[in-house]
Amino acid sequence: MFAVAVGALPDGTPVIVSSGGDKTVRVWRLADGTPVGKRLPGHAWVNAVAVGRLPDGTPVIISSGEDGTVRVWRLADGTPLVPPLDLPASVRAVVVHGHVIVTAAGADIVVHQPGLSRPMR
Numbered sequence: 001m002f003a004v005a006v007g008a009l010p011d012g013t014p015v016i017v018s019s020g021g022d023k024t025v026r027v028w029r030l031a032d033g034t035p036v037g038k039r040l041p042g043h044a045w046v047n048a049v050a051v052g053r054l055p056d057g058t059p060v061i062i063s064s065g066e067d068g069t070v071r072v073w074r075l076a077d078g079t080p081l082v083p084p085l086d087l088p089a090s091v092r093a094v095v096v097h098g099h100v101i102v103t104a105a106g107a108d109i110v111v112h113q114p115g116l117s118r119p120m121r
Contacts, residue, residue: 006030007051007059010076017061017075019046025063027075040078042071051075052096062101064091070103072096072114082114 003019014030024039025046043065050062059075070085089106096102101112 003046003049003063005049005051005061007061007075009036010059015051015075017049017051019049019063025049025061025073027061027078037076037078040071040073042080042084043067043069047090047092048094050095053098055098060096062094062096064094064103064105066090068105070094070101070112072101085112085114 005017007017008014015036016028016030018026023043023045024041026039027036028034029036043063045066046063047066048064053059060081061073061075062070064070068087068089068091070087070091072081073079074081087103087105091103091105093104094101099113103110103112
């Protein structure tokens with residue numbers, strides 16, 4: 001399974017966020033397909049990606065995996081913003097709105113509100 005979402009960098013540049021067979025998330029400039037930043041690893045297999053903005057306007061990528069993890073990355077540079085959410089089942093879909101992440105895992109749809117006030121170190 002491959003996943004794709006669209007968004008914009010902080011400067012407004014449109015980008016595509018995708019997952020692939022290499023188990024990573026990638027960001028590409030929409031205009032010419034140029035990769036932006038590094039590959040974002042961490043899932044056994046990436047099932048879904050979403051792009052959103054935190055309440056402070058920071059663009060983020062949310063990725064979910066076959067391994068039941070949900071990861072939150074800063075879109076501009078791929079910095080993880082919180083520790084991964086570990087869910088008991090494969091996460092098939094994910095969406096973000098402000099500080100709320102909604103996941104679909106197994107037969108459950110769950111709303112999460114992870115602390116996103118500062119980057120993870």
